[in-house]
Amino acid sequence: MKSxxxxxxxxxxxxxxxxxxxxxxxxxxxxxxDGKEGFELYKKLKPDVVTMDITMPEMNGLESLKLIKEFDPDAKVIILSAAGQNEKRAEAEALGACEFVTKPYQNKDILSAIERC
Incomplete structure (x- = not known):
């Protein structure tokens, strides 16, 4: 099973x-x-998939996504975004997000996104 x-x-x-x-x-x-800690843990743990919120202190999810993809172009990152942030979808896709899930989400939305990644 994926990590x-x-x-x-x-x-x-x-x-x-x-x-x-x-x-x-x-x-x-x-x-x-936050995104900074997420990037550091990604380098250390090398998980199969990352679920990443966008709006966070210190470093937001899109900044962290960019760093993760520079470190590992094959990284699978699912961006989770609050409703009303759909304009961030294009930016996330341009940075290499493999999926974009809008909050509030149902469990099946996350599980389907992980399987697609």
């Missing part, structure tokens, strides 16, 4: 996502509270 790095500044969002992933049999390689 997943969860990057989100909301502890509630991280906990819900981690619980859902573990119940479905995925290995949660790690959790990060």
């Amino acid at each position: 997943v790095l969860v990057v989100d500044d909301s502890s509630v969002s991280r906990r819900l996502l981690v619980n859902m992933l573990e119940v479905k049999g995925y290995t949660v390689a790690g959790q990060a509270i």
Whole structure:
């Protein structure tokens, strides 16, 4: 089963996502509270997939996505974005995101995105 790095500044969002992933049999390689920590953990853990929020302190998800893709062009990053941020979709795709999921999402949305990546 794939390993997943969860990057989100909301502890509630991280906990819900981690619980859902573990119940479905995925290995949660790690959790990060912002894009900077997410990038550092990606380099260290090299997970199969990353779920990345956009709006975070220190370094946002799109900046982190850019660094991750420069480090590993084959990285699979799923961008999670709050409703109303759809204009970020084109930027995320241009930076190499493999999927874009709008919050609030249903579990099947995340699971389908992971499988497509």
